[in-house]
Amino acid sequence: MKRELMMGIIVTIIGLLGGTPSLSIAQKNGGTLHAVLRDNPPSASIQEETTSSTLVPFMPVFNNLVVFDQLARVSEPANIKPDLADSWRWTDGGKRLTFELHAGVKWHDGVPFTSADVKCTWDTIRGVRDAGWRKNPRKPWYSNLEDVVADGDLSVTFVLKRPQPSFLSFLASGFSPVYPCHVDGQTMRSHPIGTGPFKLAEYRRNQIVRLVRNPDYFKKGKPYLDEIDYRLIANSGTRLLAFVSQRTDITYPDINPDDEKNIRLQQPAAICDLAPAFNVGQLIYNPSDVTLRNPQLRKAIALAIDRKSLATVVSKGRAAATGVMMVPPEGAWGLSGEQIKSAPGFAPDVEANRREAQALMKQLGYGSDRHLSLSMMVVNRTGHITPATLLADQLRRIYIDVTLDPVDIGVWTQRETRRADYQLKMWSSAPALDDPDAILLEQLSCRSSRNYSDYCDPVTQAMIEKQSATADPQRRKELVNAIDLRVAEQGARPVLYTSYTGFCRYPFVHGAIRATNSLYNTYRYEDVWLGR
Incomplete structure (x- = not known):
């Protein structure tokens, strides 16, 4: 009993300080995170868009091969973690990058994930495959990518023309989800199919994006939330009002110093995280x-x-x-x-x-x-x-x-x-x-x-x-x-x-982090939980 009491005190202190407890005993399952969007997403296809208005609500639908640590304050190479890939290695003087993939992963429609999906994704980005995309904004990143080779169902190799230290970081970005071979671009723009912790349940333009927990997620025990409910509120003043009136649990990550001041005046318990x-x-x-x-x-x-x-x-x-x-x-x-x-x-x-x-x-x-x-x-x-x-x-x-x-x-x-x-x-x-x-x-x-x-x-x-x-x-x-x-x-x-800028949240929202050196890489939300 004393141990449970002490653990509870530790978790409370960490939450008040704005941190994120890593102790699994503190994490609770269930609940809906009420969030907000500032713009109507141009589409639901992250690979075709460049705006946070698409990435923020739809990053939870997908996985990358590797991903920046979602609980780290800085998105940097030292914080790159496995995602769909369990491991990776460089060979040929830094010109070949091979990933061993996680077994048993399924797309949200039940189709097995394999190395072919990785190849399809980056062949489309390279421009050697037509997946029905309207735009391809990530193509400039991969001008050094010569080929993608599927070495069996669970192994894939990226072949570079020359060594490129940044290449792994590209793959860890929130803008680098793996797409399924069997789903065309039109579908991905309106009802994306991913492998991620959440599945798309509702997408009404100019109104709502609603995600529900993926019960078959390959990371056991995650996500903790049952749902994420993103409501579109275009006016910044109305967005702030929705937060201070507790109709939303977390703000959009565009809070500036004036916004923070107003929030603290009306909701002193709110935790705001702003930085350059x-x-x-x-x-x-x-x-x-x-x-x-x-x-x-x-x-x-x-x-x-x-x-x-x-x-x-x-x-x-x-x-x-x-x-x-x-x-x-x-x-x-x-x-x-x-x-x-x-x-x-x-x-x-x-x-x-x-x-x-x-x-x-x-x-x-x-x-x-x-x-x-x-x-x-x-x-x-x-x-x-x-x-x-x-x-x-x-x-x-x-x-x-x-x-x-x-x-x-x-x-x-x-x-x-x-x-x-x-x-x-x-x-x-x-x-x-x-x-x-x-x-x-x-x-x-x-x-x-x-x-x-x-x-x-x-x-x-x-x-x-x-x-x-x-x-x-x-x-x-x-x-x-x-x-x-x-x-x-x-x-x-x-x-x-x-x-x-940054974002504000209520103390019961745990595991929500925005990296200070990127606006785009920490919205997977598989680690977010509600401690009401």
Whole structure:
């Protein structure tokens, strides 16, 4: 009896401190987690989408070969755990990665999972198999993948063209679920079939995503929850009201410092976990717009940006912006403020920067009596419109009048893919991983379909490929820093701000973690339990 009492005290203390007890005696089965979504998911197919609006509600439906520890605060290689694969090994000098798969796993429709499903998934991503997908945003990650070989039903090998230290991290991302061979793309977009801890029970667009426990889940004893009920609430104020009125148990992971303050005033017992987040605001130029191709204009725009003011608005000054990689110490690869101060707009004297920008604009024929008019597309969310409004005001100081064009995320995605119907866009990019390949290969490589600015510099491209193959972490970091600084100095896609966000939950919700260096990797929820 004394032992049970002590265990209960320990669990209570850990819960009050915001931690997650690992003691199995504390975990309870059953109950429904009432959660919330901020957007209508464009579809249910994680492999075809890039937004948390799809990943958050549907990651519990799937498994990866390997996955980042769902209870770890940092998504990093040291925290990669087995998932559908029991073990893995590198051979051939780091060019072959072989996985031994877990036996007895079944898809939610009862079909056995085998290595053929792994091959089907990555053959579709590579573009050598047609599974009926409409989009393939992860293809740039796997440009180094030469083949996927099924070595029997429970063994599969990824064959690389060259060694690539980041490759295993790609497979551990929340954006890397294994798909079934026998289910087509259309079905996966509306009623996905996975092997995960939860099965899709209901998906009503603009209303609800409801998941129910998979009784045949191959990880015995998991999940602990019976259901997860995601309700769509588009308005941020209404989402907060739903939480403080206890109609939801956990918030969406986009809570900012002002939201946290309001929640703590009304629900002092709520546990909020906020930190600098790898959510980078960038200004992207439409590559087809002739006016915006002018390097002198781009330099003037870069010089006009006051990042300190943007940080004050976006993160209450708690998160600094430098380059495209996450700022240290939270990030492993980013530039320090000292390293980047030579790039346009990063010198501390904002007024001196703007005087230089005004001089450049006058050389282009603009001034107080003749302004340049531009439109800027922005996602129709408060967290995007607010910094966009401030940026527009900053650009007005150098004779540029910016008209905001707020659009829903679905319209944004369509225009972005077509590179049409916008001149500027404020792009809030939350990379899947704090890893150079996940960012550089996807956003800045000449060969990437997701390089929406069409940035293509031969020197930078060679540096990107060199860092990708570099095994020594320190040497690789030096190369990544050099790329980051080079892109900033070119004003190719100015970085504006980073975020300080997180989520809040009630003390009875245990096992819910958001990694500080990724917004996308910790929503499997097989470890979440309710201690009411």
